[in-house]
Structure formats: structure tokens, C-alpha cells
Amino acid sequence: MLHLRSPAGSRKLPESVRRGLTFWRRSIQARVVISTVLLSAAVISVVGWLLVQQTRDGLLQHRTDAVVAEANDETTGARELLATSVDTGNDPVQQQRSLAGIIIQRGETRGFSVVLVGPALPGGRISDGGVNFTQGLDTSSVPTSLEEHFDSSSETAWTYTTIRRTTTDGTPVQEPGIVVGSQVLLPADGQSYTLYYLFPLDEQEETLALVTRALLTAAVLLLVMVAGVSWVVTRQVVTPIRMARRVAERLAAGQLQERLKVSGEDDLARLATSFNQMASNLQRQIRQLEELSRVQRRFVSDVSHELRTPLTTVRMASDVLHDARSEFDPVTARAAELLQTELDRFETLLADLLEISRFDAGAAVLELDDVNLVDVAHRIVDATGPLAAQRGVQVVVDAPDQPCLAQADVRRVERIVRNLVTNAIDHAAADRPDPIVVHVAGDEQAAAIAVRDHGVGLAPGEASMVFNRFWRADPARARTSGGTGLGLSIALEDTHLHGGWLQAWGRPGEGAQFRLTLPRRAGGVLRHSPLPLVPGDVTEPVS
Missing domain, CATH: 3.30.565.10 (Histidine kinase-like ATPase, C-terminal domain)
Structure with a gap:
């Protein structure tokens, strides 16, 4: 006999995990609710991610259009200012500082930072010097890729960046932003200088965070509602099934009078009606079989007892014939021997039938x-x-x-x-x-x-x-x-x-x-046998 043993790993599972797995296997309501919540969470996550991305792209696009337009306006104003400025004369350094001071002051009131660098030469960088910028701003906030753009082009360009600055109390701050670069011609030396406008995206970041929190809150509430709705719906379906299971268990235990309660006219009510009809038919057939079996057992017992009296008489006559068989002719003597043998078998058969009737009646x-x-x-x-x-x-x-x-x-x-x-x-x-x-x-x-x-x-x-x-x-x-x-x-x-x-x-x-x-002990439960069922001298075919 083959005994299967569970793997050692399954015995090491914590009791709570085993109970959870058992609950998962046995509860269709839990599987439906959890599956519905998980699928809903996946759908909500995808939809929420798409909404956040669209909101983010929309906010950034709107902000980009606004800052580029504002930077162009500032550059146009700077060019007009340089064209009409006579205070600085022909001193390019003084003219650069005067221009930077005006734009930086305007940027502090409008919420953007400024970097003015020049003259713009191929390969020149902010780190080379000659830079005027908003106080506290880290000039490395201007990406190198944007600087490289002006090595070969004078067209206005923009890009995303991380604005790094230091507050008045010395605290370093980093925030996302957009940097727009454009060039102006300085009349003092006739060379181009590059203006970088750095606009923070803190408002857009706060708006996106607010939208994200709102979506998360709505998602959680929606998942709770989905879980509640699915629990209520599955309960309406599972409850009649559980009732049917309990009634079926009672029927299997012999309580044949058990029936399902029928309410309504829907599919479950019709199922309950069909179940009750099936139970009634089974009860009727089982009762008929029990009655037939009882009659058969009674018949076997009665016949076995009633046959004992005539069998005793026949046995006495057979014994007389069998003892006197030596005086008969061969054919008659053989008949007496056969009669004795069949009577022995008949007596054994009656004894076996009586024993069987005791087993059937539960009297053994x-x-x-x-x-x-x-x-x-x-x-x-x-x-x-x-x-x-x-x-x-x-x-x-x-x-x-x-x-x-x-x-x-x-x-x-x-x-x-x-x-x-x-x-x-x-x-x-x-x-x-x-x-x-x-x-x-x-x-x-x-x-x-x-x-x-x-x-x-x-x-x-x-x-x-x-x-x-x-x-x-x-x-x-x-x-x-x-x-x-x-x-x-x-x-x-x-x-x-x-x-x-x-x-x-x-x-x-x-x-x-x-x-x-x-x-070995009465009432013990057998789990194996000391002897194999298939003899040791037999080779079982390989399947």
C-alpha cells in the first residue's frame, strides 16, 4: 500500500497562513470579492495613471507656452531698453550689469530667476565667468545641453531643469522648473549675450499633487464601494448555495425530511424547488428500497427457519438410507450418497443464509x-x-x-x-x-x-x-x-x-x-497492513 507524505515545506507554513489558504479554497464569496477588488484596483490604477499623465502633460504644456511667451516679452523689452539706453555709453561691462540688474529686479517681482552671460562665443560656458545672475541662484541650474544649443544657433530655446538655489537663511532648495534661453545684441561692443530665464514649476507640482491625492482618495473609496457591492451581490447568490449544501449534508446523514426554503420566483428559487423535488423523490425511493430490503431480509430469515423442520425430517430419512446403502443395488446406493452430500450442502446454505440475515438486520x-x-x-x-x-x-x-x-x-x-x-x-x-x-x-x-x-x-x-x-x-x-x-x-x-x-x-x-x-486493538483505525497485497513473487507491469 502506497502512503503519500506531504512535503516538509507545507508543514512549516504558519497556522494563520494555512487557515487563510483553507478559507480561500472553501469560500467562493471571498474569492469573488477579492478577485473583483484586485481587478478593479488594476483597472483604476491604469485609468488613474493615464489621468495623471494627461493632467501633468496639460499643466506642463500650458506652463511652457506661458513662460516662453513671457521670456520672449522680456527679451523684446531688453532689446528695446538697450536700443534706447545712453547712460552706460560704450562700456560693455557697465551696460551688461545695468541690463542684468533691470531684468533681475523684474524677475524677483514676477517669480523667475535670470542668468546673463556673454559675450556668446562658440564653446563658451557659464562657468567661464562674465556672469550676472539672480542672488542665491546656482548657475549650474542651466543645463549644458541648452548652452550647447547657442554654440550654433541664436534661436530662442527651452528645456526642463532642476532649479537649485539658496534661501536668505542659507537653506539649499531644489525645485523643478523650465529654463528659456535667448540672445540679445549689446550695443557697447556689438556682441551677442545670452539671457536665461528660469521659471519654477512649484505651482504645477502642487496642482499635480492635489490631483493625485484626489484620485487616490477616489480610488480607495471606489474600491471600498466595489468590495461592498460585490460582497452584497455574491452573498445573494452564495447564501442559497450554502443553505443547499447544509441541507444536502443533512440528507446524506439520513435526515431525509430536510428541505430548502423557497422564496421568490427567480432562478435560485426554481433551483431550490428542483432540489426539493429531487430530495422528495430520493426519500420515496430510499424508503421503497428500505422496505424492500426489510421484506427480503424477513423472507430469508423466515424461509431459513421454516426450512429447518422439514430439513430435519429429510435428514433423518437420509441418514437411514445412507446407513443402509450397502444393502442397495449400486444405482440406489449412489443415489443415497448424493442425497447425503446435497443435504450437507443444504444445511450449510441454510446456516449461511441465517448468518447473512443477522448481518443485514444488524444483529451480529x-x-x-x-x-x-x-x-x-x-x-x-x-x-x-x-x-x-x-x-x-x-x-x-x-x-x-x-x-x-x-x-x-x-x-x-x-x-x-x-x-x-x-x-x-x-x-x-x-x-x-x-x-x-x-x-x-x-x-x-x-x-x-x-x-x-x-x-x-x-x-x-x-x-x-x-x-x-x-x-x-x-x-x-x-x-x-x-x-x-x-x-x-x-x-x-x-x-x-x-x-x-x-x-x-x-x-x-x-x-x-x-x-x-x-x-491489534478493538476499535483501532487501520492505516496500513503488515503484509503486501501483491505477492512478492509477482512482478507488477510498469504502466
Whole structure:
């Protein structure tokens, strides 16, 4: 028998995790609600991300258009100022400082910073010097890529940047921004100077953060609402299913009067109505079968008892004829012998039918005692010795030297083993030298007896039918032992009464093996057998 063990990793899962997994497997409502929330969260996340991106792009585009227009206006104003300025004369440094001071002052009132650098020469950079800028601004806020643009072009250009500056109290600050660059011609020396306008995006960042928070709040509220709605909807569907499950469990437990409560006219109500109709039909059919079974058991019991009186009379007459058979002619003498043999079989059949009727009525009880299965095996082999000699087969016992004890009814155990050994003798192959072997083994939990023969064997599927009443693998085969066809059925009932196993294995041409397994202590639960069901001398085909 194959025993599957769970992996070591599954035993290490925390109790809370195992309970959560069990709840997930058993609750369709939880799976529906959680799945709906997760899918909704995924959809809301995608939609929210798209909305945030569109809002961000819209804010940046609007701000970019505004700052570029404002920078162009400032550059136009600077050019007009330079064209009309006469205070600085021909001093380019003074003219540059005067222009930077005016634009920087205007930028402080309008919220942008300014960097004026020049003259603009190919390869010249802010870090080379000659720079006028807003106080506290870090000139590295102007990206190098924008500076490189003016090496080959004088067109106005812009780009995103990170504005780094220092506040009046010395605290460094970084904020996203847009820098716009344009060039002006300084009349004092006739060379181009580059103006960089740095506009912060703090308002747009605050607006985007506000929109993001609003979307997150709305998403959380929406998920809570979706979870609540899905819980309510699934509850309306799952509750009738749970009620149907409980009623089905009660029906399976024998409470056949249980029915579902029907309310409304929807699909679930029609399902409940159909379920109740099915339960009523099952109850009616089960009652009919129970009544039929009761009548059949009563009939078998009554017939068995009623036949005992005439059978006793016939037995007396048969005994007289059998004792006087030596005085008859050969044909009559043979008839007297056949009559005696069939009467013996008839009496055995009546005894078996009475025993079966007691099992069916639930009147069979055990008389428990400590039984040594080794002794039982030897007694049965000795008792069936004449029958084995008649068939020309040998029966041997393979048992340990020490006793193999089990709490059982010795009469019923001996009857089981006798039926198994007699059945093996009936089906043994007389032309094979292999003996019938009765194996006995035991361990701490169970004790077992296995009867192995090398006869005709069992075809596929017959191992589950061999314990049926009056069943034969070959109906044309005669019963050497004079059996009734109820021996294995009674053996199976005796085994179930002990809480044990009675199993069969067989293969055509390779014989069969029947295994009886009993718990060592009455009421014990069997989990394995000390003996294998498939004999050790047989090689199982690889599937």
C-alpha cells in the first residue's frame, strides 16, 4: 500500500497562513470579492495613471507656452531698453550689469530667476565667468545641453531643469522648473549675450499633487464601494448555495425530511424547488428500497427457519438410507450418497443464509478475546488437510515464531480464514507444484493473514466482485468443497464487524492472494497492513 507524505515545506507554513489558504479554497464569496477588488484596483490604477499623465502633460504644456511667451516679452523689452539706453555709453561691462540688474529686479517681482552671460562665443560656458545672475541662484541650474544649443544657433530655446538655489537663511532648495534661453545684441561692443530665464514649476507640482491625492482618495473609496457591492451581490447568490449544501449534508446523514426554503420566483428559487423535488423523490425511493430490503431480509430469515423442520425430517430419512446403502443395488446406493452430500450442502446454505440475515438486520455482535493468528492459521490448515489432499495440493503456513495477537472474535476469524483457504483449494491448479501459502505477520498497529494460491487467478475487475453473494468467476466450475457461494460475502461482513480489511489480488494464470488485516486493538483505525497485497513473487507491469 502506497502512503503519500506531504512535503516538509507545507508543514512549516504558519497556522494563520494555512487557515487563510483553507478559507480561500472553501469560500467562493471571498474569492469573488477579492478577485473583483484586485481587478478593479488594476483597472483604476491604469485609468488613474493615464489621468495623471494627461493632467501633468496639460499643466506642463500650458506652463511652457506661458513662460516662453513671457521670456520672449522680456527679451523684446531688453532689446528695446538697450536700443534706447545712453547712460552706460560704450562700456560693455557697465551696460551688461545695468541690463542684468533691470531684468533681475523684474524677475524677483514676477517669480523667475535670470542668468546673463556673454559675450556668446562658440564653446563658451557659464562657468567661464562674465556672469550676472539672480542672488542665491546656482548657475549650474542651466543645463549644458541648452548652452550647447547657442554654440550654433541664436534661436530662442527651452528645456526642463532642476532649479537649485539658496534661501536668505542659507537653506539649499531644489525645485523643478523650465529654463528659456535667448540672445540679445549689446550695443557697447556689438556682441551677442545670452539671457536665461528660469521659471519654477512649484505651482504645477502642487496642482499635480492635489490631483493625485484626489484620485487616490477616489480610488480607495471606489474600491471600498466595489468590495461592498460585490460582497452584497455574491452573498445573494452564495447564501442559497450554502443553505443547499447544509441541507444536502443533512440528507446524506439520513435526515431525509430536510428541505430548502423557497422564496421568490427567480432562478435560485426554481433551483431550490428542483432540489426539493429531487430530495422528495430520493426519500420515496430510499424508503421503497428500505422496505424492500426489510421484506427480503424477513423472507430469508423466515424461509431459513421454516426450512429447518422439514430439513430435519429429510435428514433423518437420509441418514437411514445412507446407513443402509450397502444393502442397495449400486444405482440406489449412489443415489443415497448424493442425497447425503446435497443435504450437507443444504444445511450449510441454510446456516449461511441465517448468518447473512443477522448481518443485514444488524444483529451480529463480537465476542472479543486475544486471538493468536498463528494458532488460527495452523488450526485451519490442519482442518482443511483432507480437502487439500483430495485436490492434490499442499497448504503450508509461513508465520513468525512468536505469537501474533489481535483482539477479535476467534469464531469469526477462523471462519474468515477457513473460507479463504477453502476458496484457494477450490481454485488451485493441481498440475503446479507450488503450494498454497498462508502468511501471518503483525506490527504495533495491525495483524494480517494472507492466503496465496497459484490457481486460475482473477481477471481485471474481478477482485472487486469476488466478495459479492453467489458470484463465480466461472459459473461452469464445480465447487470441490461443497461451498454455498456465500463464504466470501460472510467473510467480508465478519471483517467489517472487526473494523478490518479484506482485499483480493489476482492475475490470470498467476493465481490470487486474499489478505485479511485486523487492528491489534478493538476499535483501532487501520492505516496500513503488515503484509503486501501483491505477492512478492509477482512482478507488477510498469504502466
